[in-house]
Amino acid sequence: MSAAPALSVEGLCVEFRTRSGIVRALEDVSFGVGKGETIALVGESGSGKSVTAYAVMGILDPAGRITAGRAMLGDLDLIAATPRQLADVRGRQIAMIFQNPRTALNPIRPVGRQIADVLVRHRKLSHRQALTAAVDMLRAVGITDPARRAKTYPFEMSGGMCQRVMIAIALAARPSLLIADEPTTGLDVTTQAVIMDLIGELAEQLGMATIFITHDLALAGQRARRIIVMHAGHVVETAPTKELFANPRHPYTGELIAATPDSATNLNALASIPGSLPDLRRADLPPCRYSERCPRKTEHCAQPLPRADANAAHDVACWNPLPGQTAGARNASAA
């Protein structure tokens, strides 16, 4: 991580109040992303990846409540910021690409106008100037015949093109941080590769930090420098990509890598992860939410998890981690 992080999230806790009890969706989530750095949040569905992004963006569902934590963007705490401050920051400093471009775009406005809206709001351009700039943005994200495409509606475009429009909207005001929430889910692999290249190139050009949310460990490994693995609302492991694949320390990370179809040459060599996510409404949730599925559980696991070490390059939240080759983890002595 570089000296001045673009965003640093510290001890974020989020609860959802539901009819059947309080869901503790995030607990003590901490991570940082440096300027110009690309990191990935990885986990299965229900692990809290998207909730983390929504909490940082201040667009949580009304049932959700942030009970603790800070998200520092420079000097501004996004959690404590007023709605007016947030509205200024959103779009200009942080932008988000959503999972499904077809539902995230406004279906009854031409795409050029949707890009222009951002420019009018944040770059204080006139409507006429903004529309011209919007056409340039469309060209920059690789849409052929941008002047004509600017006048079309989302339903007239393919999924890949809609995602390009989303990227153009997100990057229109040149933000310093981009959150991409599963930007290529539902797209073909060929389109996925092109879109991911595009995000990567633009991020490099603009010196933008990128938080990339995905369930695809292989894709994350290819695109991100550092990977943050989440499970049931906890950050279980943080490590540089190469280190994580070569040397996973958390039992869950190990199982996740073993379950991903590329590491094995035949189907029987793939391992499934036993059990399922714990019910996050339970009052008696164990401190380690993986412990009930974990083959390496010891009596130590009933104690509160070891504190996160923000300075460690490879950080694992486990009392009995997999034996690694390097002594970077904070709790090698606990095992």
Added chain:
Amino acid sequence: MTGLIEIADLSKLFPAGGGPGAWARFKRRFAGGPDSLPKVHAVDDVSFVIGKGETVGLVGESGCGKSTLVRALTRLIDVSDGTIRLGERELARKGARVFARDRDRARIQMVFQDAGESVNPRFTAFAAIADPLRRLRKHRGKALRERVESVARQCGLTTELLSRFPHQLSGGQRARVGIARAIAVEPDLLVLDEPTAALDVSVQVVILQLLQRLKRELGMSYLFVSHDLSVVRLLCDRVLVMYLGKIVESGPAAEVFAHPLHPYTQALVAAVPRLHESESTRLRLVGEPMSPIDPNPNVCRFYGRCPRGNDTCKTSMPALRCFGAREVSCHFAEDFLPRPIST
């Protein structure tokens, strides 16, 4: 290999409406009827064979006609042209509605993409699995209950789960219900349309292993439709690559993925992210596929996006040519061969 089902020259064309408005309506009505309209060539002259006990993968990007091909093959829609032979019988001429009551309906069954959406939400798991048995096998009463329970057990569903509705089941359990429903009538061919697309990796592994075990136990053939190439590579013996309604490459899965001969397959394979490889091979497709509405029959469908294409591709459509066990439709396939193979 003995062919279980043989598909020859299968085509499915959809009339393209000609747009909204009075003039288009007039043309549809009077000027020659639907035949005069432009046609979307969803599946264009496709031939292949699925052997007994074989697992065939079908890959291609969205809009390439995978689903139309599968729907034509399972006789859910009528075909425009071509033949589908299942053993001694020719099925392509039978209307889709007639086939629903046919004695061979049970021999071709399908597992749909998201069991949460393809299972009737007002049916319990039991009712969902029992439905095809009632209709196609005329099971009733005790025999029905016993058969449902045995097939559920085979798919790893416990008896108490059978009284639940789809929304009370987890993603993996729903996928099992979808599979149990399809194999209940003991089909010869099971068509799987992205059965694991909605699942997490940890659950996906279990479902894929279940499918492999069922195939071994029941001796079914699979047609496995997916856009996830790493899953296709694991499960399939042979793979068909489709692009804009045509099969552009086919062959043993391991060979096709190790040495793709068609430029489209090469781009497809290069685009798959790999765990232990930091930089993917930089082979990217530019632009969008050409329009499937009345495409010029003398232009290669891939022309325009193909990194290799030249003027030859603009004047003659490459035919499928054999290279050992593989078939490729590209003028330049020889250039990509790892070593010379006599054709």
